[in-house]
Amino acid sequence: xxxxxxxxxxxxxxxxxxxxxxxxxxxxxxxxxxxxxxxxxxxxxxxxxxxxxxxxxxxxxxxxxxxxxxxxxxxxxxxxxxxxxxxxxxxxxxxxxxxxxxxxxxxxxxxxxxxxxxxxxxxxxxxxxxxxxxxxxxxxxxxxxxxxxxxxxxxxxxxxxxxxxxxxxxxxxxxxxxxxxxxxxxxxxxxxxxxxxxxxxxxxxxxxxxxxxxxxxxxxxxxxxxxxxxxxxxxxxxxxxxxxxxxxxxxxxxxxxxxxxxxxxxxxxxxxxxxxxxxxxxxxxxxxxxxxxxxxxxxxxxxxxxxxxxxxxx
Amino acid sequence: xxxxxxxxxxxxxxxxxxxxxxxxxxxxxxxxxxxxxxxxxxxxxxxxxxxxxxxxxxxxxxxxxxxxxxxxxxxxxxxxxxxxxxxxxxxxxxxxxxxxxxxxxxxxxxxxxxxxxxxxxxxxxxxxxxxxxxxxxxxxxxxxxxxxxxxxxxxxxxxxxxxxxxxxxxxxxxxxxxxxxxxxxxxxxxxxxxxxxxxxxxxxxxxxxxxxxxxxxxxxxxxxxxxxxxxxxxxxxxxxxxxxxxxxxxxxxxxxxxxxxxxxxxxxxxxxxxxxxxxxx
Numbered sequence: 013x014x015x016x017x018x019x020x021x022x023x024x025x026x027x028x029x030x031x032x033x034x035x036x037x038x039x040x041x042x043x044x045x046x047x048x049x050x051x052x053x054x055x056x057x058x059x060x061x062x063x064x065x066x067x068x069x070x071x072x073x074x075x076x077x078x079x080x081x082x083x084x085x086x087x088x089x090x091x092x093x094x095x096x097x098x099x100x101x102x103x104x105x106x107x108x109x110x111x112x113x114x115x116x117x118x119x120x121x122x123x124x125x126x127x128x129x130x131x132x133x134x135x136x137x138x139x140x141x142x143x144x145x146x147x148x149x150x151x152x153x154x155x156x157x158x159x160x161x162x163x164x165x166x167x168x169x170x171x172x173x174x175x176x177x178x179x180x181x182x183x184x185x186x187x188x189x190x191x192x193x194x195x196x197x198x199x200x201x202x203x204x205x206x207x208x209x210x211x212x213x214x215x216x217x218x219x220x221x222x223x224x225x226x227x228x229x230x231x232x233x234x235x236x237x238x239x240x241x242x243x244x245x246x247x248x249x250x251x252x253x254x255x256x257x258x259x260x261x262x263x264x265x266x267x268x269x270x271x272x273x274x275x276x277x278x279x280x281x282x283x284x285x286x287x288x289x290x291x292x293x294x295x296x297x298x299x300x301x302x303x304x305x306x307x308x309x310x311x312x313x314x315x316x317x318x319x320x321x322x323x324x325x326x
Numbered sequence: 327x328x329x330x331x332x333x334x335x336x337x338x339x340x341x342x343x344x345x346x347x348x349x350x351x352x353x354x355x356x357x358x359x360x361x362x363x364x365x366x367x368x369x370x371x372x373x374x375x376x377x378x379x380x381x382x383x384x385x386x387x388x389x390x391x392x393x394x395x396x397x398x399x400x401x402x403x404x405x406x407x408x409x410x411x412x413x414x415x416x417x418x419x420x421x422x423x424x425x426x427x428x429x430x431x432x433x434x435x436x437x438x439x440x441x442x443x444x445x446x447x448x449x450x451x452x453x454x455x456x457x458x459x460x461x462x463x464x465x466x467x468x469x470x471x472x473x474x475x476x477x478x479x480x481x482x483x484x485x486x487x488x489x490x491x492x493x494x495x496x497x498x499x500x501x502x503x504x505x506x507x508x509x510x511x512x513x514x515x516x517x518x519x520x521x522x523x524x525x526x527x528x529x530x531x532x533x534x535x536x537x538x539x540x541x542x543x544x545x546x547x548x549x550x551x552x553x554x555x556x557x558x559x560x561x562x563x564x565x566x567x568x569x570x571x572x573x574x575x576x577x578x579x580x581x582x583x584x585x586x587x588x589x590x591x592x593x594x595x596x597x598x599x600x601x602x603x604x605x606x607x
Contacts, residue, residue: 036429036510037431039425039429039510040425040428040429040431040434041431043421043422043424043425044421044422044425044426044437046418046421047418047421047422047441047481047485048437048440050418050474050477050478050481051440051441051444051478051481051482053459054456054459054474054475054478055444055447055452055478056440057455057459058452058454058455058456058459059447059451059452061455061458062451062452062454062455065454065455120345121349124342124345124346124349127342129342135346135350136593137589137590137593138350138353138354139349139350139353140589140593141353141357141586141589141590142353142356143535143589144535144582144585144586144588144589145539145582145585146535146538146539146541147539147541147557148539148541148557148560148561149539149557149560149578149581149582152360152560152574152575152577152578153356153357153359153360153578154356155564155569155571155574156356156359156360156363156571156574156575157355157356157359159571161372162363162371162372162571164355164359167377167378171377198352198353198356252445255445255446258448259448259449259450261449261450261542262541262542262557266541266561266564280448280450283448283450283451284450287450287453287454288450288453288454288546293454296454297454300448300450300451300452303448303451304446304447304448304451307446307447307448308446310446311442311443311446314442
């Protein structure tokens with residue numbers, strides 16, 4: 013379409029804009045200027061100051077020690093910090109389980125809701141509803157279920173005889189991680205489901221029909237048609253989601269505060285505790301830089317897989 | 327004949343209705359349990375007298391939260407922040423997306439990379455410098471700090487989403503309008519938005535919900551109770567030693583109403599919207 017239209021299109025542009033070559037040249041800059049200024053002040057300048065702060069000794073608790081520290085903060089992180097590696101490992105575990113479960117179950121939900129049945133519209137609205145709920149509200153809703161004394165989960169398990177005694181799901185070292193994984197799964201599943209459902213609807217029906225004529229089994233249809241068509245959407249969603257889950261903070265912070273025994277202290281929670289709660293801005297900033305470095309790896313992966321930023325005329 | 331019919335309906339139950347039922351239970355339980363709890367009398371919740379269903383049901387928790395807990399204030403604050411943010415997010419992402427979709431210009435790749443880069447920057451990483459900036463210009467404890475951070479946080483993703491849509495609008499539409507004497511500004515203001523309406527709606531709802539649910543910035547930038555938004559207000563309802571679960575559930579459910587209504591209304595746009603971003607092929 014672009015091919016066939018480009019010749020007369022270009023001629024028209026020139027004709028309709030005889031004097032305005034110059035204004036056309038500057039127009040796009042005018043369009044993006046507000047965003048550039050806003051992002052510059054509110055995101056990129058702060059990133060630069062975080063890098064600068066990461067080389068400083070700066071803690072509200074020990075202001076007398078403030079000063080340039082070189083790479084000392086980083087040496088401490090990788091050399092002497094006994095909390096860093098457990099937090100890193102926990103973050104990796106967290107991202108893996110969240111993304112794995114959301115992808116597999118999200119795909120299943122998308123396939124389910126793509127079928128034709130009565131009440132499909134209503135089912136879609138209901139299933140996607142948790143997407144509109146976020147962080148603190150998810151915490152509030154699940155506190156009511158996981159609470160030791162008034163939680164629905166304990167009531168049901170006790171009344172059906174599965175449990176003899178109530179369990180503090182969020183206070184028990186054995187159950188706290190699965191509990192936060194399921195809570196976040198509840199909130200995160202709809203995003204995958206929506207994106208993959210949208211992608212499913214772009215698959216031309218005729219392909220399935222001709223496959224059916226050739227006597228394809230449902231399994232074959234799934235692996236030879238559905239999955240290849242969804243590849244782009246799956247790559248995009250998985251990587252975006254990995255980053256979001258890596259950074260996710262509000263739900264864990266309000267649900268467990270990182271406990272018990274630091275068993276839910278992911279890297280962002282550790283950073284929040286160090287910088288915001290304890291006021292150790294220097295060390296917190298160094299942690300932030302390390303997190304940033306890890307996320308850049310994700311970014312590199314994304315760029316190479318998705319060939320983003322190549323321009324529009326490919 | 328009858329046997330195949332039976333087989334088919336068994337298969338349909340296993341492949342559709344059973345998983346659907348499990349899914350709906352998983353999704354709906356937190357909402358329904360919060361509803362049940364919110365209708366119980368405060369004392370009944372803590373003593374476990376009334377286990378599953380409220381008996382007798384009462385609306386007193388809603389009245390209490392709404393009037394005694396400054397909830398009206400929180401609600402209005404959240405609404406103000408969200409509505410203003412949405413308007414700016416729509417405007418800015420439209421401008422960006424149009425520039426990216428229709429023009430080749432120097433620095434375009436860099437701009438794309440920069441907005442993509444923002445997606446990899448943890449919000450909590452830059453919260454301290456942001457706090458210092460807002461403090462210096464006197465915006466701490468005002469809704470404007472939240473509006474500005476919401477806009478900055480939402481624009482990149484929304485821009486990328488909208489670019490996909492404008493890419494799908496043939497360039498010939500613009501060209502035809504320009505032959506008729508329309509300027510670029512006019513095309514942007516009156517021609518493009520109606521064509522990509524599903525996308526505008528999807529983006530507005532994304533931005534609204536982002537803003538409505540933001541906790542990190544609201545928690546860090548707002549300390550005066552009169553300026554609390556709903557998530558922060560709810561957070562402080564969890565007391566140090568005791569939690570009034572009945573009021574908490576009532577408050578949570580009130581907080582859910584605007585995004586859920588919005589969501590129910592836009593979800594059909596959302597799915598078709600996200601889908602047509604990838605339709606070409």
